[in-house]
Amino acid sequence: MTPAARRWAFLIAGAGLVAFYVWGLTGLPGFGQYPGPYGFILNDVAVGQTKATAVVSAINFEYRGFDTVGEEFILFVAAAGVSTVLRHLRGERDRSTLDEALGRDALPTSDAVRMVALIFIGPTVVIAWYLALHAQTSPSGGFQGGVVLATAFILIYLSGQFLVFKRVSPVAITDAVEAVGAGGFACVGLSAVLLGLPYLTNDLSLGHTPGAIDSSGTIALISFFVGLEVAAAFVLIVGELLEQTLLIRQEDR
């Protein structure tokens, strides 16, 4: 099919899709006129029931915790898939890439980039753990904290020290941390089953003050495990994509 024919076919079919979609969306209540009822009910009872002031995290890890287990395993499988596809790729190409790499210079990192990256690694780790551990208090949580923690590892690579990045996050340990994160979440749910309650019931103490760091029972614990898992998944993915650079850099040292 020629590109022009493809374009015209899309414009005609797309017009039909857009017409249907707009017709469907105009059947919704207007913007700003959310009719409820679940949103309003949850906003009223969540703080009292779970002692967590962040209702979104309470929904993610408590009211709809089972969906979050599924989403976390999507992440786990995606990281495993990237590793599988790209490690096979690296094994085959090792020899020929080495030959290509001999005549190539690696660009030295500029001092400004190096300094900025090094200065920001520490605060990034602190902010990442602050985000991961305060899921019940304010807008934060394991997912955001995990990605920021992965960014801290990437800053190590950006400061020019790719070998340090590989030493700090060896594949075996990152794999293990990811497994601990994913398995930890599942096991926190199982601990409720062992007590005879349904899976993922909040069976730890709920604390006194809503929104304090020790309140809301399993929500804070689950958020910690999710943070570990998301960080390890992203570090694994970036590590696999960076493997190509390693061979070239090693030739220059």
Added chain:
Amino acid sequence: MHIFPFLVVVWILAVGLYGVVTSRHLVHQIVCLIVVQSSTYVLLLAVGYVTGAVAPYFYDVPVHTPAVDPVVQALALTDVVVEGAVTALLLAFAIQAHKRFGTLDPQELADLKG
């Protein structure tokens, strides 16, 4: 203002789909897929919005203040992070396709057999 956010959602979806259909580079196609996914986030949040309400966090606001719907925010939040990992998987496949077939043009790849 009653349907304007929904019209923007439809526009983003249509533009993203146009990019996917007429793309000549696999990575360009993947980025257009990201745009299509972002239209669903805007739709989710637009459905749950309440005019004049605050965010559903009651740390410094009394508990029964009218707030927007938290359920759709919970959905969109995990959605965004999982999309990042799934895009990485798609990129791994694109790299593999480049290695096997030597080309990143989806319209040439469609002609290859086996």
Added chain:
Amino acid sequence: MTGVLAVHTAYSVPVPLMDALQITVLVLVAAGATAVVLTRQPVRQVIVLSGYGLLLAILFMTFQAPDVTLSELTVGAVALPLLLLLALAKVRKKEE
């Protein structure tokens, strides 16, 4: 139960002002999406995607969703462009 019209907290913004802000950012997001799709060069498109992620984060903020803003900022404006650039570098090295 229809939406409430005005909420008096310490952080309230008048509704017409909020409407104007939301409409502006929605128009910017639509323009940003068009720009991302129409940029055909992958490396340039990645930078435009990063800017689009920032615009989306601002839009989510005006929709009173700070959690989603955080996620979109970290993933859509930092992690995704990095992954895309690494994949592009890997592909380019194979071509050379």
